[in-house]
Amino acid sequence: MPDEHRLEEKFLSQEAEKRISEKLDEVEQIEIDVKTDLLKIAQGQADGVSVTGQGLVIQEGIRVQEIKLQTESIAINPFSALFGQIEFNEPVNAIARIILTEIDINCALASDFVRSQMPNFDLDVDGKIVSFEPEEIQVFLPGNGKIECRGKVLLKEMGNTRPFAYTALLRPRTHSQPAMLESFHCTEGDGISIELVIALMQKAKELMNIPYFKWEDIAFSIKDMQIETGSLILMVETQLKQIPASLSELSL
Template sequence: MEIVNMGANSPDLGNQALSKVVEIGIASQLDVVEEIDVDLRTNPGNLIQGKVDSIEISGKGLVVKQDLRMDSIQINTDRVSIDPIGALLGNIELTQPTDAEARIVLTEADINRAFASNYMQGKLRGLKMDVDGQPVTIDIQEANLDLPGQNKFIIAATFLMRESNEIKKMSATAIPQIHDDGERISLEILAAEGQGLTLKLVMVILEQLAALLDLRNFNIPGISLKLRQLEAQAGKLVIHANSQIEKVPSM
């Protein structure tokens, strides 16, 4: 393996080389990467002691598992402790987990594309529940999210009730809420419409659609996220999260 030159005369070149290693590692863990940029900041003196002043990761058009696309992501750390010998050989290995802050933007179009993905279609069919004491199985055939702003979701869905072979439609306006210690987004219903639908049925459908926004679906290997704040803006969902980096993704 080529040894990265971290001599005192080329600290910027050393930073660039180590940054490129992290970029390649992250890109190798994702299905699609339109743009990824890593800015690792240190100096030769700190590096010898296993210290990195900061790491900034920014990306655009990152597609993680289940065809979930992030329009943009930005992760910022403070000081990071690494193995200095590994760093000199071009390997970034953390000696202890480090905390970071993350900002993720999901567009309305990307969320709706994910609803139509094979992964979500499998999750939205064969939903079982009781309605007025009778077992009911439903298949959600189509779902659409509208983000009008003011921290609101408007969700419309068309679904089949298998037992009666009826196709029904529903729409609901809801506010996203943070649950499960920052792992999951749930929806508080403000208003709902749909002929012959019970509140329980609407809740089950919304829970399945909100499950797409489980932050564990957006974890890059070695980097976990916990939700801190949500902003449902016009046309996009902005997620602010605390992040813990246990390992730098490698090839």
């Protein structure tokens, strides 16, 4: 590549790194590589953008150990690009590899932001509505492709509200096998009925079969999940309307 093209890419990349770093509470390392040149910028084009980051603290309690994101060719705003701000003229498909540590996951789950996003949900159990209100959840990653969840909820049924705590060990869906629930134990409360367990499993099946998730202007789907001791690795396909100013959309 001619040196002048590389200088243009370097300028855009450094300015984009600066802008995103200023939006993060903390960052150990971030690298952005914009593949383009002046002619393509003038035409509103770029061959793609790659983002690599480590130790990104989006906001208090929300941390990503590592992220690698690669877009396809994109249509950009040429005026904004000259000032180091990459704005997409059209939605862009991207692939991201995200690593979350067990500590980071549990800090996020305990954060005010995530707790405010946790939905309550209702189940139809033999014609009667049972409501679940999450109070606490912790995730443990022992390795061997397993996830252990420990949680507390308020269970509302037949006009009564009671606390309920559980421990569940599961294997997420992979290319070669469906999701598997290895064990489920009640650790607090009087237990739950078989009918309620069946309704819970049906709800879990519905959630796992959702083709994609949407958060604000981003649609994404988890294509693969690897579980190692102490860390969770996600392969995510996403459609972006912009490179998120804080990268927070990429960690959820």
